[in-house]
Amino acid sequence: MRSVISLLGAFIAAAVFQTGSCVETVIGLYGETIEVPCNNGNNKPDGLIFTKWKYVKDDGSPGDLLVKQAQKDEATVSATDGYKSRVSIAANSSLLITQGSLVDQRVFTCMVVSLTNLKEYSVEVKVYKKPSAPVIKNKAKELENGKLTQLGECVAESANPAAYLIWMKNNQPLVDDGKTIIITSAITKDPATGLSRTSSRLQYTASKEDVESQFICTANHVMGPDQVSEPETFPIHYPTEKVSLQVVSQSPIREGDDVTLKCQADGNPPPTSFNFNIKGKKVTVTDKDVYTLTGITRADTGVYKCSLLDNDVMESTQMVTVSFLDVSLTPTGKVLKRLGEKLEVSLEKNASTEAKVTWSKDNRKLDELPDFSKLTYSDAGLYVCDVSIEGIKRSLSFELTVEGGPKIMSLTKRRSNDGKHKILTCEAEGSPKPDVQWSVNGTNDETSYFNGKATYKLTVVPSKNLTVSCHVTNKLGYDSRDISVFSLFEEHKSKPEKNEHGAEQAKVIVGVVVGLFLAAALVGLIYWLYIKKTRQGTWKTGEKETGTSEESKKLEENNHKADV
Known part of the structure; x- marks a missing residue:
């Protein structure tokens, strides 16, 4: 077929080929102008007189079409039949036939007459037409x-x-x-x-x-x-050969869900009515292929069937499993306990499959529930228990509050970084949060409270040596502790303390103690020299070696100053 298409393309491009009998064949298109070549254009010999086109009629007799004189520009049409208005001659002497049809499938002959010769060139015309789309x-x-x-x-x-x-x-x-x-x-x-x-x-x-x-x-x-x-x-x-029952529901099926059973058959046309077996009870549906179970419960778990109306043997079965989860937590809600008491927590669950349990405290996941055999303040918080199986989740919770009377854990002091203040820190435990009261006034109070631990800070500028008390109270009791605070003015006279609770403070204390001993020894030596001088040469038997009342008073004053 491709060779034929190539031949047609060659024709459309005005190409012409020879047959084996020296009769050329040309293919024309139905309804188009057909060009019949005369000796492939080699048709104007010397001494050309005229060119004539003729054809073979249907009855086999010859018929004339036209004559073109060499000296004239126009051809003379001699045809008297249907070709009269359809034929003309081209400049290359080719015969042109307009509105090609199947009647044009015949042999046309080009006759070239010159002074010395007469030649004829026959061409067979075939007319092709493409069919309409099938x-x-x-x-x-x-x-x-x-x-x-x-x-x-x-x-x-x-x-x-x-x-x-x-x-x-x-x-x-x-x-x-x-x-x-x-x-x-x-x-x-x-x-x-x-x-x-x-x-x-x-x-x-x-x-x-x-x-x-x-x-x-x-x-x-x-x-x-x-x-x-x-x-x-x-x-x-085709008749039904197989029945199929489908469970149309989100998986897994949970208690309270609506479950639709759909029965299908492979016959065509498909059956429109079916029998459903609902746990031993036959239900017939007509003009539809579904049956809906509303508000399903765990008791509805079981095997379901569907079949054809006229053939119960041709049936299909499906197992319907209803998922459920029951959870009970003790305790729940708000739970109030005292410090050191015991809290028992129990969780009971009943589920269709193995349930997963997770605990969290204050939105933080726990690896396991803490030991509540002896409650501490850090045990307080909101505990949430999440129990889940596929498709179902239950959340239960209790909020634990641990209360206890206040107790001061430490009371410390330190010098501020600029050396101009003393910062007192009182750390206490208790719940509810204890209130604090200081025995002296201060500034820049700082307070923090977490897991039952409270920290109170007070900044003071002591102008003299003080004993400062920290008092903490809540509804369950109170506690108090004292601390000695030295005057900043006297401390300036000695080496600055870098840390009143560190090695520098220890060095200051040791220095003060040694200084007091040395001062006492010096006072004693001076007193001895003084007595010796005033009484030199006046010793009496049995006299007491004591000083005057003024001397004793001065000695007591010097001893007191050394202690401070």
Whole structure:
């Protein structure tokens, strides 16, 4: 077919080829102007007198068409039949026939007459027409499984030569086997135009697998390319061979859900009514294929069935499992306990499958629940227990409060970084949060409270040595502790303390103690020298070696200053 198409293309490009009998053949298009060449354009010998075109009539007799004198520009048409108004001659002496039709399929002869010779060149003309697109007519409404049925008739109109039709299923050609596939083709001609009509009837034995098969008809022609019909599909009728029950519900099925049972059969047309077996009870539904269970419970777990109305043996079963989860937590809500007491926590669960348990405290996940055998302040918080199975989750909680009377854990002091203040820190435990009261006034109070631990800070500027008390109270009791604070003015006289609780403070204390001993020794030496001088040479037997009352008073004052 490709060679024919190439030949046609060559014709359209005004190419001409020779036949084996020295009669050229040219192909023209139906309805178009046909150009018949005269010796491929080599037709003007020396001494040319005229060129004449003639043809062979239907009865075999010759007929004249036109004559072109060498000395004249116009040709003289001599035809008296239908060619009279359709023929003319080109500059290269080719015969031009307008509105080509099948009547033009004949032999035309170009006669070239010169002073010395007369030559004739015969050309056979063939006229081709591409068929209209094929159409499938008289289609079957449905096909029956295993039964030979006429599927349809394919028709390709108005072609020359006649088109060749091919039936195809899913793009694969169907071959007539005389049994399951029978193809009958016929060609008829239009008496007015002579164009051919090709028809092809397909008898086909369908199977269930042909439900989605596509059938087309392809028209093959020398004018190419192939043309195809619109694809056709056909319903296939076959009896039910299998019933299928489906559970239409989100998975998993939970208590309270609505569950729809859907029964389907593979027959075509499909059955529209079914019997449902609802845990031993037969329920018939008509003109539909579903049955709905509303508000399903765990007691509805079991095997369900559906079957055809007229055939209970052809049935399908499905197991319906209803998921459930029951959870009980002790305690719940707000729980108040005293410091050191015991708290017992119990969790009971009943589930359709193994449940997963997780605990969290104040939105932080716990690896396990703490030991509540002896409660501490840090045990207080909101505990949430999440219990879950696939599709179901339960959350229970209790909020634990641990109370206890206040107790001061430490009371410390330190010098500020700039050395101008003393910062007192009182740390206490208790719940509810203890209130604090200092025995002196201060500034820049700082307070923090977490897990029952409170920290209170007070900044003071002691102008003299003080004893400062920290008092903490809540509804369950109170506690108090004292601390000595030295005057900043006296501390300036000694080496600055870098840390009153560190090594520097220890050095200061040791220095003060040693200084007091040295001062006492010095006072004693001075006193001894003084007595010796005042009493030198006046010792008496039995006299007490004591000083005067003024001397004793001065000695006591010096001792007191050394202590401070």
